[in-house]
Amino acid sequence: MASSNDNPALLDIAEVSKSFGSVSVLRSVSLQVAKGEVVTIIGPSGSGKTMLLRCVNFLESYDSGSIRIDGKEVGFRDGGARQRRSERDLAAMRAETGMVFQSFNLFPHLTAAGNIMLGLTKVRGKTKTEARSIAEHWLGRVGLAHKADSLPAELSGGQQQRVGIARAVAMEPKILLLDEITSALDPELVGEVLAVVRSLAEDGMTMVMVTHEMAFARDASSRIVFMADGGVSAVGPPKEVLAVETTNERLRTFLARFRASHF
């Protein structure tokens, strides 16, 4: 079995397939992400982008293939046999990846700081005081130092999503997964959230994000992955993948439709 030394990629997705009955949602997807890379996944809805992201922290299981972070299999026990990890192991593995959701999913009964502190105290074993100061640090980073004691219901969508990002990065994950994090926001609130993502990218945070914000994908990504029909259809630097003269039929159609509706 491969040890972590054999594999320089921080995230190694190898031939992952998943189907619901006769419908294939992921078809032998392979993708490597190096430390510090920002990889953006684009594609039409139903192409498997979100599903792939959810497999990376095992919110979804998959039928075959493997997903490794730092050489460690995410959802299944090391050693070849496809045996699901114990609840405790899974929780520990998930703590190594951060996830930000389209619908924010903040805990409504906890304050902004409380949302961030929960994982720090329960999973990272920090004291309340330590967790509070980490939470305040990250709330400051996302421009919400003054909202530490506000409940989610008292925050705007953009503010909630920034708390969502702070909650994920405060755990110091190896990889941050961003699942259409601006799709549920009013257009005027998108900018403040993307600004936070950009500053994290500048800090060297490894990120995999699914987005429909093409301009942002073009400017902020190291590489862009185009998915169609559950498979990786194109992958490369933004300039290559988003080039108007691409020979990839599916990609050209997608981009043309996209340009028509967004420009």
Next chain:
Amino acid sequence: MLSQILYALPFLAEGFAVTLWVSLLVVVLSLIAGVLLGVGLVYGPAPLRWAVRIFSDTIRGIPILVLMFFVYYGLPAVGVHLQSFWAAVLALTLFKTAQVVEYLRGAVASIPKGQSEAAMAIGLTFRQRLTSVIFPQAFRRFLPPWINGVTDAVKGSALVSLLGITDLMQAINQIIGRTYEAMPLYILGALIYFAVNYALSYASRRLERRFAFIRD
């Protein structure tokens, strides 16, 4: 008449104590069993889910009185002999447990899936997700029907008098048997039951208001 009632008061008080004791046992035991089985119903493996489903649907389909007579008069046929007090407590607890299972299932099902996923994503274990994320939110939905069920338990405890247990109801009946003062004694009994249940409802409304800040 008044002197007869005053004379009977200590006897009524003893009955009232039995009513409270039965109610307390039933409420506490059914809460523990109901929450455990309810978690099993929502999150358990298929065989456990079926078992809880069958238990809950069966019990809720039977009148409490039938259940109580079955436990007290029926079970001895298979060698289970319970004192009338414990037979009554067991029957009422079974009945209440089935209700608590449904309250819990409903309350937990009302929490969006994204809450569990967000809790998973930061690395919480199953138990931590329940205690730190799901239950605190589900509690507000659980409380009103459950308190309603508690008042039902207090009222329903009057049925134990039918197994010859001297609770408040039975005490009243016995005093009436001696004094023939049915009207004032039943009014007194009704007032006592009402006072307990009104206090419970009041406490419930206070609690609900305390947790009202959680917007859906």
